[in-house]
Amino acid sequence: MSEQSEPLLAIRGLRTRFHTYEGVVNAVDGLDIEVFRGETLGLVGESGCGKSVTALSILRLLRCPPAEIQGQILFDGTNLLDLDQEGIRNIRGRDISMIFQEPMTSLNPVLTIGEQISETLRRHKDMTRREAWGRCVEMLRLVQIPGPKSRSKEYPHKLSGGMRQRAMIAMALSCNPRLLLADEPTTALDVTIQAQIMTLMVRLKEEFETSIVLITHDLGIIAEMASRVVVMYAGKMVEEAPVKELFKDPRHPYTQGLLGSIPVIGRKFDGGQRLQEIPGMVPNPLEMPLGCRFNPRCPRTMSICHQQEPPVVRLADHRRVSCWLEANKRDD
Amino acid sequence: MTDMALLEVRNLKKHFPVKKGILSRTVGYVRAVDGVSFSLRKGETFGLVGESGCGKTTVGRSILRLIEPTAGQVVFNGQDLLTLDVEELRQVRGSLQIIFQDPFSSLNPRMNVGKIIAEPIRNHLKDTKAQTRDRVAHLMESVGLHPDQMSRYPHEFSGGQRQRIGIARALALNPMVIVCDEPVSALDVSIQAQVINLLVELQEKMNLSYIFIAHDLSVVEHISDRVAVMYLGRIVEMATDRELYQNPQHPYTQALLSAVPIPDPEAGRQRILLEGDIPGPLNLPSGCTFHTRCPKRMEECSQKEPIFKDQGNDHWVACHLI
Numbered sequence: 001m002s003e004q005s006e007p008l009l010a011i012r013g014l015r016t017r018f019h020t021y022e023g024v025v026n027a028v029d030g031l032d033i034e035v036f037r038g039e040t041l042g043l044v045g046e047s048g049c050g051k052s053v054t055a056l057s058i059l060r061l062l063r064c065p066p067a068e069i070q071g072q073i074l075f076d077g078t079n080l081l082d083l084d085q086e087g088i089r090n091i092r093g094r095d096i097s098m099i100f101q102e103p104m105t106s107l108n109p110v111l112t113i114g115e116q117i118s119e120t121l122r123r124h125k126d127m128t129r130r131e132a133w134g135r136c137v138e139m140l141r142l143v144q145i146p147g148p149k150s151r152s153k154e155y156p157h158k159l160s161g162g163m164r165q166r167a168m169i170a171m172a173l174s175c176n177p178r179l180l181l182a183d184e185p186t187t188a189l190d191v192t193i194q195a196q197i198m199t200l201m202v203r204l205k206e207e208f209e210t211s212i213v214l215i216t217h218d219l220g221i222i223a224e225m226a227s228r229v230v231v232m233y234a235g236k237m238v239e240e241a242p243v244k245e246l247f248k249d250p251r252h253p254y255t256q257g258l259l260g261s262i263p264v265i266g267r268k269f270d271g272g273q274r275l276q277e278i279p280g281m282v283p284n285p286l287e288m289p290l291g292c293r294f295n296p297r298c299p300r301t302m303s304i305c306h307q308q309e310p311p312v313v314r315l316a317d318h319r320r321v322s323c324w325l326e327a328n329k330r331d332d
Numbered sequence: 333m334t335d336m337a338l339l340e341v342r343n344l345k346k347h348f349p350v351k352k353g354i355l356s357r358t359v360g361y362v363r364a365v366d367g368v369s370f371s372l373r374k375g376e377t378f379g380l381v382g383e384s385g386c387g388k389t390t391v392g393r394s395i396l397r398l399i400e401p402t403a404g405q406v407v408f409n410g411q412d413l414l415t416l417d418v419e420e421l422r423q424v425r426g427s428l429q430i431i432f433q434d435p436f437s438s439l440n441p442r443m444n445v446g447k448i449i450a451e452p453i454r455n456h457l458k459d460t461k462a463q464t465r466d467r468v469a470h471l472m473e474s475v476g477l478h479p480d481q482m483s484r485y486p487h488e489f490s491g492g493q494r495q496r497i498g499i500a501r502a503l504a505l506n507p508m509v510i511v512c513d514e515p516v517s518a519l520d521v522s523i524q525a526q527v528i529n530l531l532v533e534l535q536e537k538m539n540l541s542y543i544f545i546a547h548d549l550s551v552v553e554h555i556s557d558r559v560a561v562m563y564l565g566r567i568v569e570m571a572t573d574r575e576l577y578q579n580p581q582h583p584y585t586q587a588l589l590s591a592v593p594i595p596d597p598e599a600g601r602q603r604i605l606l607e608g609d610i611p612g613p614l615n616l617p618s619g620c621t622f623h624t625r626c627p628k629r630m631e632e633c634s635q636k637e638p639i640f641k642d643q644g645n646d647h648w649v650a651c652h653l654i
């Protein structure tokens with residue numbers, strides 16, 4: 001991640017809202033993110049904070065309306081939001097692909113694994129049927145599916161959960177995408193299978209120099225996989241930091257609370273059995289609090305927090321915090 | 333195992349018949365739980381971990397006879413629960429309660445919260461309306477809910493709050509034992525901490541004993557005094573919490589622990605990667621059921637079943653290596 005190089009993906013001022021019967025949900029509300037070549041960016045935050053909507057906005061997989069997307073999503077200099085349907089379809093699967101928590105969202109139940117992967121290849125890579133089939137078997141072998149030749153002739157429902165997840169990863173990587181959006185790729189899996197998949201993703205990333213946006217709520221996975229982390233809360237970025245800094249020196253009260261609230265093996269023997277809690281719950285997206293959206297749960301709320309949204313304070317390159325505590329420090 | 337046991341589970345088995353065809357003939361059995369033994373002491377938390385489908389929920393439900401076990405004993409206060417008739421069972425039910433994983437589907441959407449929490453009281457005690465109301469209000473307070481929300485319906489609460497409602501209901505009859513089946517798995521991390529802290533507090537206050545079922549090894553470690561690891565319907569290792577996590581003996585426990593992601597980017601460590609997937613419980617592997625994935629398997633492992641033995645210091649392991 002050299003400082004001069006251009007980011008592969010630059011999200012600028014992304015706003016994604018849903019026009020619903022009850023009102024407007026501002027699911028993503030002014031997000032700026034950069035992803036560089038070959039890096040893994042972690043995206044964490046509580047349920048409903050807008051992680052999936054961010055990924056789906058990048059690939060324009062949301063139906064508009066009810067969704068409405070504003071801002072810029074620059075992929076290698078091209079604003080994806082300006083492309084027509086044909087343009088974005090050419091990017092999907094070829095340059096950017098996505099893996100989901102539930103593999104059946106992207107696998108077609110009536111096609112065999114082999115048919116699905118080779119169809120993607122023939123569409124994007126101009127391969128013959130035979131070439132595509134060969135590559136498909138090679139990909140399945142790469143993701144460590146035993147007996148890839150016979151497995152490629154099977155339908156998705158015949159495979160176990162871990163196997164399906166691997167097949168989806170094989171499909172997502174078959175065209176050597178430059179960017180992989182992985183939305184909770186291992187959440188539904190057992191830890192031993194999760195360990196297999198994570199090891200696999202690291203290996204494939206190194207082999208193909210793919211950039212990854214890794215969405216998860218699991219801070220353990222973030223610590224092991226990500227080089228840089230963006231923490232989101234209620235549709236906004238609250239903190240960004242290189243992974244080691246985030247764990248060593250979290251600045252935003254929400255990040256601090258999050259890190260304190262996870263049980264860590266062995267810790268109770270020196271720290272006692274009480275976990276730190278973040279009181280209350282995430283705000284209703286239809287009734288966001290005024291000022292800082294974290295203020296009803298923040299142990300350090302000040303009066304300004306109720307009145308005005310905190311600015312994003314840039315402490316260093318890719319080290320940002322959105323909190324009045326940091327802003328006030330700067331003013332002194 | 334010890335004479336201080338409040339609840340003792342002995343050689344518990346649950347085999348689900350697999351039926352086929354129009355005559356629904358039984359063609360085989362899913363050995364979901366296949367000889368599980370452990371004891372629960374007063375005031376302790378006994379953790380049960382293992383991967384999806386290994387039989388944790390079946391153990392929990394069999395103990396309460398929410399499903400009828402195939403064989404075994406569950407001795408509570410000197411009585412084998414599995415031999416009780418319906419009326420006798422009803423009388424001990426108050427002492428043994430369960431909290432479910434899914435706070436969304438485990439609460440009746442058509443009942444308001446007051447009614448949900450009062451249900452066990454109305455079924456078991458002869459309290460007056462006013463007494464019941466007071467009791468419900470008190471229960472709501474003890475789990476951190478506002479009693480003035482009594483007339484609201486489950487869908488008006490968040491996941492963490494719904495789990496509190498489930499806990500309040502489980503506490504209604506002053507139980508001695510609560511089976512907690514994945515009580516925080518469906519919750520966000522920051523909400524998980526609230527519920528875990530609440531369970532710990534209530535345990536201290538009311539001298540409760542928990543059987544805590546979860547697949548998250550960090551959560552189980554945090555809350556448990558002793559832990560058992562299950563694989564394909566059996567316990568393969570069991571020890572005190574600290575002993576199990578610091579000195580795992582069974583190859584499966586070792587792999588499982590090494591697979592847990594550690595929330596510390598500087599924690600370099602070796603990971604033991606297992607091959608393949610968990611076999612289905614319909615055709616259990618011969619000998620040691622873990623031999624198809626075990627990195628340390630030997631000749632005898634596929635032929636002979638290892639015996640579950642105490643290593644001394646109450647550390648039990650089932651493996652030929654030991």
Ligand SMILES: Nc1ncnc2c1ncn2[C@@H]1O[C@H](COP(=O)(O)OP(=O)(O)OP(=O)(O)O)[C@@H](O)[C@H]1O
Nearest residue numbers: 018020025027046047048049050051052053054285
């Ligand atoms: N199609 C839709 N219509 C209306 N609101 C939506 C829609 N999709 C998402 N939302 C809302 O947008 C917000 C962000 O949702 P999103 O799925 O991005 O959350 P998330 O961070 O991925 O959460 P999780 O960890 O639960 O997956 C939520 O409040 C959600 O209810």
Ligand SMILES: Nc1ncnc2c1ncn2[C@@H]1O[C@H](COP(=O)(O)OP(=O)(O)OP(=O)(O)O)[C@@H](O)[C@H]1O
Nearest residue numbers: 348362364383384385386387388389390391547613
């Ligand atoms: N009613 C049933 N009929 C047939 N098989 C069943 C039944 N209930 C459970 N099983 C099977 O028994 C095995 C154990 O299931 P159980 O739900 O106890 O596992 P678990 O450890 O709780 O898993 P999870 O972590 O996914 O909740 C599984 O293979 C399951 O498919």
Ligand code: SF4
Nearest residue numbers: 292295298305323324
């Ligand atoms: S801006 Fe105020 S309320 Fe928000 S996180 Fe910072 S201190 Fe807390």
Ligand code: SF4
Nearest residue numbers: 620623626633651652
């Ligand atoms: S008995 Fe054999 S196969 Fe089973 S865990 Fe021990 S070494 Fe591995």
Ligand SMILES: [Mg+2]
Nearest residue numbers: 051052053183
């Ligand atoms: Mg999501």
Ligand SMILES: [Mg+2]
Nearest residue numbers: 388389390514
């Ligand atoms: Mg279960």
